[in-house]
Amino acid sequence: MKRFNVIVILVLIMISNLLLYGCDINNFSNEEEPKENIEEQPVDGGRIVLGIEGNINTINPILVSQEGEEKISNIVFKGLVKLDKELNVVPDLAESWAVSDDGLEWTFLLKDGPKWSDGSPITSKDVVFTFNQIFDKKSDSSVSQKFQNLASFKALDDSRIVFKLFQPDAFFLNELTVGIIPFHIFEGEEIEVEELKTLKLGNGPFKVSKWDTVLKEIILEKNEKYYDKIPYIDEIVFKIFPDKESQKSAFKAGEIDVVEIENEDSLLYQHMDNVKIYRFPNMYYEFIALNLKKNIFLFQDIRVRQALLYGIDRDKIQKDILSNKGIIVNSPVLPYSWAYNGNLESYPYDPKKALLLLQEAGWEFSEADGFLYNINPNTGRKIKFEFKLIVNEENNTRIQVAELIKQNLKELGIGVEVISKPWDEVKKHIEKKDFDAVFLAWKLDMTPDIQFAFHSNEINKGYNFVSYSNPDIDEISLAVRRTMDLKERKELLFKGQKIINNELPYLFLYTKDRILAVKSQINGISPGPNSFFEDIEYWWTTEGLEKTKKDTAG
Template sequence: MGILLVVALLSYVTYSYSSQETPARGGVFIEGVAGNPQYINPILCQYNEVDRDLCALIFNGLLKLDERGEWQTDLAEDWKVGPNSDVYTFTLRSDIRWHDGLRITADDVIFTVQLLQDPDLPVLPDLVNLWRSVIAAKIDDRTVVFRLSQPYAAFPDYVTIRWFGVLPKHYWERYEPAEMPKAQLNTQPIGSGRFKLVAIDSQHARLEPVVQQFDEAPYLDALEFRFFPDYPSILAAAEAGEVHGVSRVLPEYQRQAEAIPDLQLFTSPTPGYTIVLFNFDAADAPFLADQTVRQALAYGLDREKLLNEIIPGVGQLADSPMLPGTWAYNPDIPRYPYDPEKAMTLLKDAGWVDANRDGVREKEGEELAFTILSDDAPHSIAVVQALAQDWARIGVKVTPQPVSFTGMITDFLVPRSFDAALVSLELYGDPDLYPLWHSSQISPKGQNFGGWQNREADILMEQARLTSDRTLRKQFYDEFQRIFAADLPGLLLYYPLYTYGASTAVHNMEVGRLNEPADRFNTFARWYINTRKITRTERRTLDLDKPPGSE
């Protein structure tokens, strides 16, 4: 008894108890989206944002883009490019299966290509034209080869889910191509992706994660899309606690979203840029073809004030048609900081002076005045109004003209009937600028709406398309960006930000760089709503018989 008492005294033991919350499995993440799905079919989904989101979650391409916009394998486990960049070989993974359990084979890939080439399907015209120039061949059950009519280094973009989702042949081969848009399978898809559709009606769609497709098992049981007529309705539902997520917070609703107490906002740059496009053939503003005038307009614009005060949260300052953080971006190019004095000097030296002191410069009887188009979104109108005010300070008269988005394209850009226009251009995946800036695209069917012609820039874009050697392509694009910055065929304003809202009841959410909106779910596996308490017992022993300072 005495020995036990001594031991108890020499070894003083304390126990402390604490509890903490940890993630628990279960729960459904409910997101509000604007609109309803029509074609949950990767061949037909290009015209509807809800369709594109669902297709990106339910289907796969052969490749996918990572956060840096670089190609990674998806359904393919390996891929090779021929020495001339006109032959691409893809080997499928051996473990990939449709949601019904059947294996995905080269037959499914070839079947999908044939559909994209079919004239009876309402596929995007540019997509049809590309695939009709491709010969696809099956080598074996896991290997397909694409032979292009000419070298094209950006071709891998067109086998990612954005443009190419593989369809299950054993379900779709029963339909003639002309019948596909009306098929029930468009709203009851069998896919291969990280989520499978388990229920859908006019109000919602429920998707459940395919656990085998995730590196770690998700905490949440399901993802539910709830359909609303517009974005204000989604925000109202978020404020009422009816949804956890707001698929997109448009700039005009940013402050309303910020005022919702339990809504956290995430922003991410999107692959593209907003630019003032100058028409080099503008009948009413021929001076816009003058490089000096365009440079003066660049120096006369306070873009930092625009982004920080006029349209906060809408974008990040842009200085190149290539995206920062990507391999093609060149940081060493000319820039145009706000310098109204320099702007006015350039204009004066070019012969533009305000002789009659009415606030507008003239040259040989012609006023330095033009009209700038924008779409009718509130933030776009705010941008062109701010541009007009800045340029008025250097003696340039600018008249903003808001029009509908569709009208701007069909009535002004396509017929090249404009002076200047505020437009947003997408730069998905590979930084191929040929469709937007090559002089061959000035034709009515091309997208070089401003009519920029620069032979040196043309050659660089052509060379960058012909080789898959990234070191060479980087050299071509670095030089192209220097030419672009000096010649200024357009005035870059900002890289748009995508803003996403989610309830604070959802934990561990992150939204990284987005290649497309559906990438907001890339970290879904780590999100959780439910928690559980665990008790931790800590035991501390104080050895009283140890001399001071000993271990």
């Protein structure tokens, strides 16, 4: 379900098949290169302690609604399909699938072998049960919105399931990463919602061994019945914290082994003893949303919006504020996506070109006060080019960027008042469309989707809060969802990006890296853009190495 995220990133859907940029995801370490010897090889054993924030009310994959819940759930529960490192959809519990010619019927064949952690086989009954619970209103499933196009589903036998859609939907397969839950432990019972909330029996590489609400920790142990790679690590302890700052303090105190940090903290952590730093691609981009309502004159002219982007020194932002740990973006598809159009206007910093465009749009420079002026056709009155840029006060990086933008645009004769407010207040401005410009980000999902933010039908009921309208984008965005042909979808997305890149309903800024600080005894981490828990079954620790030495000596 689309929802706002309290960490000040708007959470929504978008991207697929993301390619990792740079070799080894640009990660680096503050330790020496590993020496070639037997001790560098993965070994079994040991435990790692991880921190998560917020209350953990459930890890049931069809009920989770917070990032921390989802992190644990994804380790304990597996779905029909999963994403590989490049975010391609690949089989997980499913062996294969077939789609009818009309794109309405999807038939899945389950693998022969996967079991629940209690040893019971996973069958099509589990899949049907999962979707029955998703659609049961009593369950209040957090993923039900994703399956509104699902007309029916049924088991053909123990290993085959067929899904029927109302309309062809190229995004349907991506949604089937949702974890499957067990039918056999509920069979013959009237299911209570509380039972679903406290569900612990899973099918992933780790299983729940203890959930301590007093100590606020959840302990997972390796699942020896997991159908794929059995983990090296014996145990994962998740400690629950109220916020990110308390996690950082716990990491410094040696209480947890991994913590996600901000870019401005990376140098501090990089120089700590026995700490490695990993950088990996992010799945969101930052932008300035411009209010295009017809009664707001400032941003109506495309040339003005283009001038604003030419007038912002994004290279300086990337270099001085992001410390070169990010990528400039020019469209609503990230630069490392298979669907990214590389032949777009890059809008390099060019104040002269910006002034030329502003003059073409009727703005005249006043020597008296150094500002641009124009006649507002809505009122017939002369107005100064000035606007308010709203930024959430919790995000220091955005505030720094906003101040640099203010300085850049002042040189063009444009006045910008940077207003920082708590996120809850910023959200109200967005919902009421009560803003000139607002600094935001979209967090992206797996499949490139330009409909939710740019289709005109989304102006009143959806997330097109800038009131952008273009019939060509309306048509293209719907066609992207309907076509099952990847090549055709890519061509449509290229066209859509070209239009949006030219008309600029947003001032596209950048995507910045995510950063992990990791204690040096933890090895095998290979974070991807989807999660830094990628391949957690391949993580190993020198604690396990010491255990192996003792066992060998004994």
